[in-house]
Amino acid sequence: MFVVTNRIPVAEGHEADFEDRFRKRAHLIDQSPGFIRNEVHRPKPMKLDHSTGTWAPDxxxxxxxxVKTWWRSFEDFVAWTKSPxxxxxxxxxxxxxxxAGPNKLEIHEVFLSTDEKTGPADKG
Structure with missing residues (x-):
């Protein structure tokens, strides 16, 4: 299984519009072969004060x-990127x-999972 993460710095004041675009998306990816799921994570920058053990906004x-998408295989993801x-x-x-700047695309292969649906992915 592969997870593709698009890290996107949204400019201050545009958060609601950005989120609205995802709420209203066409869901075309959902029917793509090998697609498992999609999640959009809202940033909550926090910092830990180690001396007191308290958290505060950073x-x-x-x-x-x-924006994270889970795929059965990397090839399934590539096929999606080449599709109409x-x-x-x-x-x-x-x-x-x-x-607020460029996005960054990251791709990871899941080698271990505690998700009951997928079980351990470590084959090695």
Missing amino acids: TETQGYYE AFAEAHKNRAPKEMF
Whole structure:
């Protein structure tokens, strides 16, 4: 199983519009072969004061939204990126001012999971 994470720095004041775009998405990815699930994570930058053990908002750190998709295989993800549905899903780009910088795409292979549905993924 593979997890693809798009880390997106959303500019201050554009959070609601960014989230609304995902609430209203066309769900084209949902029918793609090998697609498992999609999650969008809202940033909550926090910092720990180790001396007191307390948490507080970290106002000095840029938070990133994370758009995560889970795939049965990397090849399934690649096929999605080459599909007409992918082109359709990404044709209405958000305005540049919605972002505080470039996004970062990260791909990880799940080698261990405690998810009861998938069980341990470690084959090694």
